[in-house]
Amino acid sequence: MHTKSRTNDRPVAIDRRVARTRALLKQALVELIPERGFAAITVEEICARANVGRSTFYTHYEDKEALRQATMEDHLQKIGRARGSQHEGDQAFAFSLPMFEHALEFGPLHRALIADRRDAIHDQLRDKVRKAVRCELAGRTPDGIPDQIAVEFLTGAFLALLGWWVESGYPLQPVELDDHFQKLATAGLPLTGSEQATSQAHA
Amino acid sequence: MHTKSRTNDRPVAIDRRVARTRALLKQALVELIPERGFAAITVEEICARANVGRSTFYTHYEDKEALRQATMEDHLQKIGRARGSQHEGDQAFAFSLPMFEHALEFGPLHRALIADRRDAIHDQLRDKVRKAVRCELAGRTPDGIPDQIAVEFLTGAFLALLGWWVESGYPLQPVELDDHFQKLATAGLPLTGSEQATSQAHA
DNA sequence: TCTGATTCCAGACATACTGTCCAGTATCAT
DNA sequence: ATGATACTGGACAGTATGTCTGGAATCAGA
Numbered sequence: 001m002h003t004k005s006r007t008n009d010r011p012v013a014i015d016r017r018v019a020r021t022r023a024l025l026k027q028a029l030v031e032l033i034p035e036r037g038f039a040a041i042t043v044e045e046i047c048a049r050a051n052v053g054r055s056t057f058y059t060h061y062e063d064k065e066a067l068r069q070a071t072m073e074d075h076l077q078k079i080g081r082a083r084g085s086q087h088e089g090d091q092a093f094a095f096s097l098p099m100f101e102h103a104l105e106f107g108p109l110h111r112a113l114i115a116d117r118r119d120a121i122h123d124q125l126r127d128k129v130r131k132a133v134r135c136e137l138a139g140r141t142p143d144g145i146p147d148q149i150a151v152e153f154l155t156g157a158f159l160a161l162l163g164w165w166v167e168s169g170y171p172l173q174p175v176e177l178d179d180h181f182q183k184l185a186t187a188g189l190p191l192t193g194s195e196q197a198t199s200q201a202h203a
Numbered sequence: 204m205h206t207k208s209r210t211n212d213r214p215v216a217i218d219r220r221v222a223r224t225r226a227l228l229k230q231a232l233v234e235l236i237p238e239r240g241f242a243a244i245t246v247e248e249i250c251a252r253a254n255v256g257r258s259t260f261y262t263h264y265e266d267k268e269a270l271r272q273a274t275m276e277d278h279l280q281k282i283g284r285a286r287g288s289q290h291e292g293d294q295a296f297a298f299s300l301p302m303f304e305h306a307l308e309f310g311p312l313h314r315a316l317i318a319d320r321r322d323a324i325h326d327q328l329r330d331k332v333r334k335a336v337r338c339e340l341a342g343r344t345p346d347g348i349p350d351q352i353a354v355e356f357l358t359g360a361f362l363a364l365l366g367w368w369v370e371s372g373y374p375l376q377p378v379e380l381d382d383h384f385q386k387l388a389t390a391g392l393p394l395t396g397s398e399q400a401t402s403q404a405h406a
Numbered sequence: 407t408c409t410g411a412t413t414c415c416a417g418a419c420a421t422a423c424t425g426t427c428c429a430g431t432a433t434c435a436t
Numbered sequence: 437a438t439g440a441t442a443c444t445g446g447a448c449a450g451t452a453t454g455t456c457t458g459g460a461a462t463c464a465g466a
Contacts, residue, residue, distance in 0.1 A: 017433065017442050042423060053444045058425065092394055140394050145383050149364065153387045156363020157356045164355040180348050184356045188391030189295075190345055220413055220462065245452060256415045261454065 022060055024050035026071040030109055038068065072124055075109065078102070079128075092186050095132035096158060100174040103166055111166055130155045154185055225263055227253035229274040233312055241271065275327055278312065281305070282331075295389050298335035299361060303377040306369055314369050333358045357388055 028050035032041045043064055047054045061067045079102045103110045133154045134147070141150045161181055165172065172180075231253035235244045246267055250257045264270045282305050306313045336357045337350070344353045364384055368375065375383075 015434065015441070021443080043425090044423075055425095055427080055445075056443055059442075062425090092392075137392075142393050143386070145386065148367070149380075149383050150387065150392060152363045152367040153360045153384070154392070156366075157360035159363075160355045160359020161352065163359075164351070177352075180352050181356070183346070183348065184353065184391065186391045186394060188387065188389045189340075189353060189357070190389060218412070218463065224414080246454090247452075258416075258454095258456080259414055262413080265454090 018060070021050075021052055021056060022070070024052055025057065025060065025067055026074065028052075029067055029071055034108065034111060038064075069124075075106070076124070076128060078106070092182055093133075093136050093154075095129070095136060096181055097174060097178040099129075099158075099162065100165070100178055103162060104170055104174055107166075107170070126155060126159060129158055133158070157181075157185065221263070224253075224255055224259060225273070227255055228260065228263065228270055229277065231255075232270055232274055237311060237314060241267075272327075278309075279327070279331060281309070295385055296336070296339050296357075298332070298339060299384055300377060300381040302332075302361075302365065303368070303381055306365060307373055307377055310369075310373070329358060329362060332361055336361070360384075360388065 025046060028046045029041070032046060032049060036045075041064065043057055044054055046064070046067070047057050057067075061070065079099065130151060134151045137147060137150055137154075139147070141147050158181065161177065165177055228249060231249045232244070235248060235252060239248075244267065246260055247257055249267070249270070250260050260270075264273065282302065333354060337354045340350060340353055340357075342350070344350050361384065364380065368380055
């Protein structure tokens with residue numbers, strides 16, 4: 001599948017029909033998800049939207065799931081390639097801003113494929129983020145906190161922020177959001193209020 | 204449905220048969236989820252496991268989803284009631300430890316109904332946690348960070364930690380995990396390594 | 407213990423989606 | 437131009453859904 005190499009050097013371009021069909025199916029899926037939610041979509045619907053025969057669908061993808069995987073893959077690759085831009089302020093975590101920026105740029109697509117926490121899609125992205133976090137943390141976790149815990153903590157926090165931001169229509173600039181994320185991640189919530197905790201009363 | 208009140212004061216106990224049927228269905232669901240995953244389970248399967256006629260199922264619940272909702276509701280109520288135990292150390296956030304402890308106590312149940320991020324279940328719990336966090340934060344967010352952002356950040360971080368802990372078989376004591384959470388939440392990750400950030404090279 | 411009300415059940419039904427297969431047609435690369 | 441490949445619509449069996457029966461079992465209350 002994928003690309004086929006003829007001899008051994010450059011991969012030969014995919015048959016135009018194949019490319020066309022797959023692109024149409026992916027696009028149809030992306031259009032449909034925000035309208036009806038992934039779970040409710042049927043293969044027939046996707047094909048109708050894409051103007052592709054249902055039997056054709058199954059020659060390319062095993063499943064509705066497989067199509068989503070492929071589409072998601074495309075999408076994540078795009079994020080990876082976008083890493084080049086690199087603003088690189090004086091932040092502690094480099095992965096977050098590019099991600100936020102991508103989420104803004106590919107708004108509807110992102111909302112459809114990634115921000116939909118109600119579907120299984122998120123996991124793939126979560127893994128990607130987890131890796132980025134683990135890489136950037138690289139043994140610099142403070143005190144007695146296990147690396148894994150810090151990684152999960154940050155990954156969850158980041159994805160929650162990202163999801164909220166996308167779902168509420170990008171109420172901040174990417175840089176602002178990233179600043180908040182950086183501050184919360186590195187400095188925490190010192191809880192500026194009068195007392196520091198619930199420890200006021202007893203023990 | 205639910206409970207029916209005869210005149211106007213105390214609600215009359217539910218018909219034994221109804222109670223029995225619903226309990227059996229809920230229990231069957233909880234048993235089945237870890238075995239095959241919620242999405243793959245069929246109504247017939249649930250009924251078979253519960254020894255309940257399939258037609259009976261539909262007189263109680265509209266849907267597989269409705270059953271899950273109801274089961275989840277039961278479960279969350281249990282968490283709510285457990286709030287009484289209250290260890291209350293000198294931590295900043297009071298909601299976390301009881302939650303961790305409950306997750307440990309109702310291990311399989313919790314894993315089945317809540318920790319399965321791949322299903323839609325999580326959202327309900329997320330809302331609950333969000334509320335708890337927002338309540339405990341109550342305007343004490345530091346600096347220029349919007350409340351909502353702090354809330355999402357913490358909610359995400361907490362749920363990620365909870366999910367990881369449950370899925371990896373409770374490798375820590377609840378109190379330990381909670382300590383780590385508290386520390387990360389209030390003090391952040393000062394990044395103890397040599398340099399503080401990626402700012403070393405340029406600009 | 408009797409009785410009317412409620413709930414359970416098995417089974418049948420229409421509907422919908424899935425995944426596979428085919429033979430005919432259109433499009434591709436060369 | 438031609439052989440290879442991909443697309444098509446339609447048919448197919450299999451499975452799940454949700455609704456509806458009428459009769460049997462179980463209930464609560466007197």
